[in-house]
Amino acid sequence: MDNSRCFEWLYGEEEKYQEELDGLIYLRESEADYEHYEEKIRFTQEQLVGVKQSILRLENSEKTGYSPNWKTFSRLTRIERGWKCDRCKINLSDYGELLHIHHKNRIRNDNKGNNLETLCILCHAQCDGHNHIMIGIDDEVVRVIVSKRQSMHKELINKGFDLDVFIENKEHDHILRKYGLWLQALANGDILPLTESQNHFVSVFQKGVKPETTYENAWQSYLHQISNKARPTQIIPCDSLPDNGIVFHVDASGKHGLEAQSADESSVATWDQAKQLAEAHGQDWHLPSKDELTLLYEQRIVVGGFTDSLYWSSTETSNRDAGCQSFLSGHQVVSFKFNLLRVRAIRAF
Numbered sequence: 001m002d003n004s005r006c007f008e009w010l011y012g013e014e015e016k017y018q019e020e021l022d023g024l025i026y027l028r029e030s031e032a033d034y035e036h037y038e039e040k041i042r043f044t045q046e047q048l049v050g051v052k053q054s055i056l057r058l059e060n061s062e063k064t065g066y067s068p069n070w071k072t073f074s075r076l077t078r079i080e081r082g083w084k085c086d087r088c089k090i091n092l093s094d095y096g097e098l099l100h101i102h103h104k105n106r107i108r109n110d111n112k113g114n115n116l117e118t119l120c121i122l123c124h125a126q127c128d129g130h131n132h133i134m135i136g137i138d139d140e141v142v143r144v145i146v147s148k149r150q151s152m153h154k155e156l157i158n159k160g161f162d163l164d165v166f167i168e169n170k171e172h173d174h175i176l177r178k179y180g181l182w183l184q185a186l187a188n189g190d191i192l193p194l195t196e197s198q199n200h201f202v203s204v205f206q207k208g209v210k211p212e213t214t215y216e217n218a219w220q221s222y223l224h225q226i227s228n229k230a231r232p233t234q235i236i237p238c239d240s241l242p243d244n245g246i247v248f249h250v251d252a253s254g255k256h257g258l259e260a261q262s263a264d265e266s267s268v269a270t271w272d273q274a275k276q277l278a279e280a281h282g283q284d285w286h287l288p289s290k291d292e293l294t295l296l297y298e299q300r301i302v303v304g305g306f307t308d309s310l311y312w313s314s315t316e317t318s319n320r321d322a323g324c325q326s327f328l329s330g331h332q333v334v335s336f337k338f339n340l341l342r343v344r345a346i347r348a349f
């Protein structure tokens with residue numbers, strides 16, 4: 001029902017209950033059966049209050065742009081999402097009013113799940129055009145949120161790390177055993193970087209920036225070691241072996257899997273060009289299908305060298321377009337085949 005029909009109906013209900021109430025009160029004053037009327041009057045009054053509240057909510061929603069049941073809906077959504085800020089990951093179950101729900105497309109009554117982000121008030125204030133939120137934030141609020149963010153870091157730092165690969169460099173080994181869990185959370189985006197050097201660390205593992213610091217090199221060598229370990233050591237000799245690529249998936253048998261080129265093709269390409277470029281690497285090399293591309297995205301840190309852009313899949317969605325994957329957001333989307341996207345060839349073995 002659109003709002004104008006809602007209003008029409010609600011005003012009708014309001015009038016109906018109001019008339020009923022007036023009639024009952026008149027009858028009570030003129031007739032003798034007192035007790036009986038009291039009960040009816042109370043019931044009708046309650047109905048009338050309910051209708052008036054709905055009218056208020058609807059009027060309010062016209063004014064603010066939020067849906068009429070927004071308050072309840074927002075609370076339920078925050079409960080459902082565990083009171084966690086989607087960006088800095090802190091839990092605000094004890095300060096529920098500091099957790100907001102942000103509409104990504106700015107349409108305040110578009111409450112589809114993928115349009116909603118639960119954000120702490122500080123993360124929310126950092127969204128474009130949300131500066132006004134900052135004005136309402138006092139020192140106490142900042143203190144609560146910052147200390148929650150810091151304690152997420154502290155907890156991880158103290159937890160140690162079960163280092164299950166051999167690291168030759170003693171200093172790296174030491175750093176990993178002590179801070180591995182914390183570095184892992186930073187690299188995976190499970191916690192928010194709080195300092196410039198942590199920011200740099202994150203950009204190394206999420207954006208492919210060159211590692212510079214000891215911590216960055218330590219985590220890099222750890223990733224390198226686990227990717228080696230992930231390579232099937234016992235490939236049973238058959239005619240399909242990896243062809244010098246980086247293995248990023250092995251099936252349950254441990255004998256077959258997928259490997260990728262260690263770098264993107266040097267230039268972006270249309271979909272037709274992308275297919276040719278991939279196949280030019282030799283027998284069985286090809287453009288990844290939609291599903292293969294998802295596996296590749298999941299192992300992007302192990303494989304390395306990706307940019308935050310769209311990559312072609314071989315999966316066609318029509319004559320005109322084909323599927324591709326954003327290596328920034330992880331979403332799969334569809335693009336016109338004439339668009340110029342990045343290409344990473346893979347091979348099944």
Ligand SMILES: [Zn+2]
Pocket residue numbers: 085086087088089090119120121122123124
């Ligand atoms: Zn936050």
Ligand SMILES: [Zn+2]
Pocket residue numbers: 101102103124127130
């Ligand atoms: Zn917002």
